[in-house]
Amino acid sequence: MTAxxxxxxxxxxxxxxxxxxxxxxxxxxxxxxxEFREQVRRRLSGALTEEEFRPFRLMNGLYLQLHAYMLRxxxxxxxxxxxxxxxxxxxxxxxxxxxxxxxxxxxxxxxWPKLVDTPDILEALADVEMHxxxxxxxxxxxxxxxxxAGVAPDEIEDPRPTxxxxxxxxxxxPEFSFLPRKFKIxxxxxxxxxxxxxxHDVGLRILRNERGEIGYxxxxxxxxxxxxxVGKIVGDxxxxxxxxxxxxxxMRVYNRFGRRDNKYKARIKILVHEKGIDEIxxxxxxxxxxxxxxxxxxxxxxxxxxxxxxxxxxxxxxPAASSALRAAKLEMPAxxxxxDVNVSAHKMPxxxxxxxxxxPIGGIPGDATSEQMRVLADASERFGFGELRVSHEQNIIxxxxxxxDLFALWRLLEPADLATANAGLVSDIISCxxxxxxxxxxxxxxxxxxxxxxxxxxxxxxxxxxxLGIKISGCINACGHHHVGAxxxxxxxxxxxxxxxxxxxxxxxxxxSIGEILGPGVTAEQVPDVxxxxxxxxxxxxxxxxAFIDTWRRIGHVxxxxxxxxxxxxxxxx
Amino acid sequence: xxLISEGRxxxxxxxxLADEEALPKTGGVIVSLPxxxxxxxxxxxxxxxxxxxxxxxxxxxxxxxLPRLQLISISFPAFSDGRGFSLARLLRRAGFKGxxxxxxxxxxxxxxxxxxxxxxxxxxxxxxxxRQDEEQWRAALNVYAMSYQRGYTGRGSILExxxxxxxx
Numbered sequence: 001m002t003a004x005x006x007x008x009x010x011x012x013x014x015x016x017x018x019x020x021x022x023x024x025x026x027x028x029x030x031x032x033x034x035e036f037r038e039q040v041r042r043r044l045s046g047a048l049t050e051e052e053f054r055p056f057r058l059m060n061g062l063y064l065q066l067h068a069y070m071l072r073x074x075x076x077x078x079x080x081x082x083x084x085x086x087x088x089x090x091x092x093x094x095x096x097x098x099x100x101x102x103x104x105x106x107x108x109x110x111x112w113p114k115l116v117d118t119p120d121i122l123e124a125l126a127d128v129e130m131h132x133x134x135x136x137x138x139x140x141x142x143x144x145x146x147x148x149a150g151v152a153p154d155e156i157e158d159p160r161p162t163x164x165x166x167x168x169x170x171x172x173x174p175e176f177s178f179l180p181r182k183f184k185i186x187x188x189x190x191x192x193x194x195x196x197x198x199x200h201d202v203g204l205r206i207l208r209n210e211r212g213e214i215g216y217x218x219x220x221x222x223x224x225x226x227x228x229x230v231g232k233i234v235g236d237x238x239x240x241x242x243x244x245x246x247x248x249x250x251m252r253v254y255n256r257f258g259r260r261d262n263k264y265k266a267r268i269k270i271l272v273h274e275k276g277i278d279e280i281x282x283x284x285x286x287x288x289x290x291x292x293x294x295x296x297x298x299x300x301x302x303x304x305x306x307x308x309x310x311x312x313x314x315x316x317x318x319p320a321a322s323s324a325l326r327a328a329k330l331e332m333p334a335x336x337x338x339x340d341v342n343v344s345a346h347k348m349p350x351x352x353x354x355x356x357x358x359x360p361i362g363g364i365p366g367d368a369t370s371e372q373m374r375v376l377a378d379a380s381e382r383f384g385f386g387e388l389r390v391s392h393e394q395n396i397i398x399x400x401x402x403x404x405d406l407f408a409l410w411r412l413l414e415p416a417d418l419a420t421a422n423a424g425l426v427s428d429i430i431s432c433x434x435x436x437x438x439x440x441x442x443x444x445x446x447x448x449x450x451x452x453x454x455x456x457x458x459x460x461x462x463x464x465x466x467x468l469g470i471k472i473s474g475c476i477n478a479c480g481h482h483h484v485g486a487x488x489x490x491x492x493x494x495x496x497x498x499x500x501x502x503x504x505x506x507x508x509x510x511x512x513s514i515g516e517i518l519g520p521g522v523t524a525e526q527v528p529d530v531x532x533x534x535x536x537x538x539x540x541x542x543x544x545x546x547a548f549i550d551t552w553r554r555i556g557h558v559x560x561x562x563x564x565x566x567x568x569x570x571x572x573x574x
Numbered sequence: 575x576x577l578i579s580e581g582r583x584x585x586x587x588x589x590x591l592a593d594e595e596a597l598p599k600t601g602g603v604i605v606s607l608p609x610x611x612x613x614x615x616x617x618x619x620x621x622x623x624x625x626x627x628x629x630x631x632x633x634x635x636x637x638x639x640l641p642r643l644q645l646i647s648i649s650f651p652a653f654s655d656g657r658g659f660s661l662a663r664l665l666r667r668a669g670f671k672g673x674x675x676x677x678x679x680x681x682x683x684x685x686x687x688x689x690x691x692x693x694x695x696x697x698x699x700x701x702x703x704x705r706q707d708e709e710q711w712r713a714a715l716n717v718y719a720m721s722y723q724r725g726y727t728g729r730g731s732i733l734e735x736x737x738x739x740x741x742x
Binding site: 022260292 | 653654657660663667686691705717718732733736737740
């Protein structure tokens with residue numbers, strides 16, 4: 001038996017559809033936990049000052065927040081097994097307050113761990129091949145990927161082997177762990193970008209050339225935060241065998257020349273903006289040419305080893321459409337709504353991709369209780385080969401469900417408040433934690449998301465509006481990605497008052513654009529009114545099948561501004 | 575200042591020459607970068623010479639001097655400023671075989687990063703050495719058996735180990 005076969009044999013009920021640690025990965029993560037345990041001890045003994053401890057705890061995902069520490073657990077490329085999801089639930093119960101928060105970077109955050117407990121939490125994660133390595137700090141962060149990897153019909157190649165390859169390469173990198181600022185990499189292998197690669201420090205798009213070879217379009221210098229930029233192409237087609245060398249070249253240029261005099265100008269996007277993409281490309285190419293690339297020459301075999309773990313699960317041969325599904329939809333309108341909104345096409349006939357919304361009406365976007373996590377783990381085992389995904393929209397995906405099983409799945413999810421039929425709709429809001437949790441925030445985010453969600457509580461109205469992405473950030477660091485929301489909301493503080501700036505026209509896909517500011521800020525109470533006016537105007541103006549952003553692009557920003565001005569005259573103080 | 579080499583606090587055989595001090599004929603001193611050219615002219619090839627450089631130094635500016643230098647000390651203005659790691663790597667790539675020293679408030683937890691990037695020794699202020707004793711520095715070298723990166727010094731590579739396992 002090969003090593004891979006042995007691992008399958010150890011888990012008879014679950015096929016291998018994601019990376020499994022070998023002895024080296026397992027040892028590495030244990031060593032990391034032991035190191036952190038020692039670092040905590042040395043912090044408490046005074047051997048490390050808080051200033052010295054800080055980067056090391058951050059590189060293990062531990063932040064000091066407004067009320068407590070926050071631990072951010074990595075979910076590499078957003079893929080989770082049922083066993084891992086159960087462990088996240090157990091940790092939430094034992095060391096936190098019984099819930100966790102899924103983030104826009106496919107991580108999970110615990111908001112109430114104690115410093116002294118964190119080594120034990122990390123140990124519990126290591127048991128199930130998880131960690132919190134490089135979910136924070138000025139290093140290469142957890143690599144994200146398309147949450148529909150391996151199942152989307154428009155896929156050229158599964159991006160997860162690339163992401164895992166990069167996870168290993170970037171883990172505790174000797175040279176690149178004290179960068180000017182954080183560094184985020186996202187990978188997509190599909191024709192539609194669901195990983196927002198244009199707004200990452202480095203975005204990788206897998207392409208196939210005319211000769212059938214796989215390579216990467218490399219985009220650099222995208223980012224949100226206080227200075228949003230759409231990334232620029234630094235490599236048109238980097239062959240796979242050169243990928244790590246090319247990335248090392250980018251990292252070395254950034255590590256040496258990225259600004260360190262001002263933390264707000266330290267991201268690579270500012271370097272690219274100030275020097276210009278041509279100068280950066282020349283520097284990267286020169287470094288690439290000068291480096292010893294022979295150390296990477298054996299990587300294709302390693303890549304293949306990693307890729308072998310992401311084999312498709314043993315699908316059954318099924319008819320393309322399920323008669324059981326059609327019958328159940330006719331019988332149960334609520335279920336039919338769920339299927340119409342939250343279920344999308346799978347590359348295999350008879351299968352479906354299910355989005356489980358973590359945005360119940362009036363709820364906290366991205367939060368899941370330990371009970372809900374266990375229901376999700378059960379659901380994935382019963383109906384989805386034991387596999388789950390976390391999307392950057394802060395929802396959970398069951399990537400391979402038989403259409404015949406959708407009704408049974410819905411009945412399992414419904415009592416756990418996991419069947420909200422709003423995936424992609426106006427109440428599927430992305431939001432950062434905001435002032436309720438975060439020490440950086442200047443305004444609340446979650447209550448704004450809740451208020452908007454309640455305003456649009458009528459689900460039939462939501463379906464009439466259709467797909468519409470609202471994204472909310474509680475400060476200019478833009479963790480809620482407001483710049484790329486069709487409607488973006490940014491919470492600021494003006495003279496001691498919360499003030500919300502609305503932007504329109506953001507787009508996180510290949511056609512990326514940064515939203516434009518609509519006008520002066522509004523109060524928290526006014527936000528739902530403003531959003532409602534904008535949506536109503538869109539409904540009145542849109543052409544058949546036209547998305548919000550397309551209407552906005554067609555008729556122009558000024559028309560939307562005019563609406564608000566008129567509304568202002570009608571009494572709303574905008 | 576305390577000097578760490580191979581996990582131990584050791585005596586420093588080098589002396590940092592203050593800019594106002596005259597250059598000793600015997601060498602064995604570390605001069606600042608602005609004095610390097612003069613020192614190379616004045617000292618014979620048999621006298622040991624070292625230089626301390628800022629972490630923003632362009633490696634090509636040192637290429638000519640590399641064969642004459644026994645030591646290059648790279649200053650770390652802050653422990654969180656990682657430019658020195660890349661500079662060390664570039665100097666090794668340029669063929670520098672002498673002692674590479676990291677000088678600044680580096681903490682023990684960065685020791686393996688420094689060694690991995692090509693440093694031999696770390697020079698830290700006394701107050702830091704009091705808090706972070708020899709035991710912590712030694713322990714820091716032995717936390718990880720192997721690393722994921724290849725082409726960096728110090729530890730075995732996981733990728734190489736996997737290849738060996740496949741072959742056997």
